[in-house]
Amino acid sequence: MTIATRPERWQTLGFCIGLLAMAGAMTPATAVGADEGSYPPIAAAVPPVPGAADAPVPQPTRQPDLAPAPAPRPGASNLLESCWGPQDLRWRPGERKIRNHLTPDHRPPEFQLPQTPRSGFSRIAPLSLRSVTPTNGEKLIALTFDLCEQADEITGYDGELVDTLRAQGVKATFYAGGKWMRSHPERTLQLMADPLFEIGNHAWTHGNLRVLQGAEMENQIHWTQAEYERLRDQLLALPCAAPLAASEAPLIPRSPETFRFPYGTCNTESLQAVAAAGLYPVQWNIVTGDPAKGQTAARIVNTVMSQLKPGSIVVAHGNGRGWHTAEALKTLIPTLLKQGYRFATVSELLRDGTPVTAEQCYEVREGDNLRYDKLFGKGTQ
Numbered sequence: 229m230t231i232a233t234r235p236e237r238w239q240t241l242g243f244c245i246g247l248l249a250m251a252g253a254m255t256p257a258t259a260v261g262a263d264e265g266s267y268p269p270i271a272a273a274v275p276p277v278p279g280a281a282d283a284p285v286p287q288p289t290r291q292p293d294l295a296p297a298p299a300p301r302p303g304a305s306n307l308l309e310s311c312w313g314p315q316d317l318r319w320r321p322g323e324r325k326i327r328n329h330l331t332p333d334h335r336p337p338e339f340q341l342p343q344t345p346r347s348g349f350s351r352i353a354p355l356s357l358r359s360v361t362p363t364n365g366e367k368l369i370a371l372t373f374d375l376c377e378q379a380d381e382i383t384g385y386d387g388e389l390v391d392t393l394r395a396q397g398v399k400a401t402f403y404a405g406g407k408w409m410r411s412h413p414e415r416t417l418q419l420m421a422d423p424l425f426e427i428g429n430h431a432w433t434h435g436n437l438r439v440l441q442g443a444e445m446e447n448q449i450h451w452t453q454a455e456y457e458r459l460r461d462q463l464l465a466l467p468c469a470a471p472l473a474a475s476e477a478p479l480i481p482r483s484p485e486t487f488r489f490p491y492g493t494c495n496t497e498s499l500q501a502v503a504a505a506g507l508y509p510v511q512w513n514i515v516t517g518d519p520a521k522g523q524t525a526a527r528i529v530n531t532v533m534s535q536l537k538p539g540s541i542v543v544a545h546g547n548g549r550g551w552h553t554a555e556a557l558k559t560l561i562p563t564l565l566k567q568g569y570r571f572a573t574v575s576e577l578l579r580d581g582t583p584v585t586a587e588q589c590y591e592v593r594e595g596d597n598l599r600y601d602k603l604f605g606k607g608t609q
Contacts, residue, residue: 300468307421307476311468317394317418319387324548332379332608334433336447337406337454345506346453346483349578352508354499355585356489357574359513360539362581367538367569370577371400372428372512373546373553374488377408379433379608384548385415392557394424401574402546403430403488403510406452409459417463420456420480426573429453429484429507436491436600436607437498438589444606445498449505453483486510486574491600491607494589510574511589512543518550528556533563539581541574 304310308317362368371393377383393400402419404427409416419425431437431448432455440448460480464473487507489498494509502509514535516528532542544553564571572580590596600607 298468300471304472306423307463307469307472307480308418308423310472311421311466312418317391319385319391323387324384326384326548327382329380329382333407334379334608337410337432337451337458339454339458341450341454341457341483345504348481348485348575349506349508352503352506353585354496354503355509355583355587356494356499356589357486357508357510357541357578357583357585359537359541359584360577360581361584362539362577365538366580367567368572368577368580369536369539369564369569370541370572370574371398371544372488372510372541372574373400373402373544373550374430375402375404375408375412375547376430376434376490376545376549377405377411377547379407382411383408385412386546386548386550386554389546389550389554389557390419392554392561394422396557396561397424398557398561399424399571399573399576401426401428401486403428403486404452404456405430405434405490406432406455408547409452409455413459413462416456416459417466420460420463421469421476423479426481426575427456427484428486428488428510428574429456430488431490433608434490436493436604437489437501438491438493438495439601439606440608441497446501448608449487449501449507453505456484457482481575486578489589491604492589492591492597493600499589508574508578509589510541511586512541513537513584514540514542515591516542516544516550516553516556518544518553518556521551523551525552525555525559528552529559529563532560536564536569538569539577539584541577 298311300310301313360368373386373389375383402425404416404419406429408430416427420427429449429452432451433448435445435448437445437448460482463469463480464477469476483506485506485508487502487505488510492511499509514532516531517523518528528544544550546553586594588594
């Protein structure tokens with residue numbers, strides 16, 4: 229597939245994960261416990277990508293460090309406030325733009341992870357989370373935003389969306405690809421440092437984990453964990469973080485705790501690999517359809533409100549492929565608050581109630597995304 233066709237293909241299909249349908253039926257599951265684990269140090273040196281396409285994989289190179297951070301800001305109560313001012317956080321013109329590579333970037337991350345799971349969850353079953361039944365029927369909802377990026381592109385950052393969440397004090401989970409984090413290091417650090425947000429794993433280059441096998445499939449998982457850890461270490465080492473690093477570090481997970489399958493596709497092997505890595509496999513029960521070029525803010529709001537229930541997980545996009553998502557949030561957030569809903573990250577949602585899971589991954593009903601295997605293949609470029 230040539231690079232030139234990718235923007236047209238994505239825009240025509242209207243997908244980052246291939247989502248146009250709405251909610252579906254789910255099956256109940258068992259509750260999840262949480263505990264704290266110890267985290268061994270990151271190991272060095274990453275092997276080449278097994279079976280990488282198109283060209284030999286370059287050896288990993290150190291990513292350029294961020295510009296020196298300013299001195300800690302007086303009166304800061306968290307790392308975000310200590311290291312960035314309001315002007316630094318605001319969206320910048322052009323950040324939503326998606327750029328395409330002439331040569332796919334298959335470079336691995338600078339570090340690889342030890343094989344010891346690092347999750348705060350225990351007893352993770354190889355099942356796909358659709359929603360959660362909150363304790364005592366509490367009105368909780370998890371907004372999630374995918375930050376997809378394949379090997380032959382650099383996708384964007386929807387700063388207006390993030391600014392809207394911050395202005396309203398709304399918690400959210402961002403499912404970031406490992407390569408997206410490497411392409412957007414400062415924005416990743418800001419999301420990581422913000423107490424409103426958490427970052428989940430969305431695979432290295434948006435690979436189709438139902439098609440990829442063995443090491444190729446596992447690299448999509450572990451390399452993303454590694455990039456997150458590298459950036460987390462960098463965040464805590466910034467001069468502006470020094471006064472708060474000791475107290476804030478425990479609040480930022482050592483590694484992502486949840487995983488979202490690209491294209492919403494999985495199989496038994498990939499579900500087991502994700503769970504073995506200490507990651508909770510997370511999907512959704514409400515699809516905004518925001519990658520569809522003809523989508524509107526009104527339709528996004530109507531979709532969410534018509535399918536809403538306590539414990540819902542909403543999927544949208546924050547990488548420049550979400551159409552009118554930020555606009556929809558400006559109506560959706562006050563509407564949900566008026567109805568008594570409270571926003572939670574996915575990890576908080578899981579710790580509050582009983583997971584509703586499925587043995588397969590799908591958009592709305594079983595088998596509705598099988599076409600993506602033929603359409604996207606391995607899905608990494």
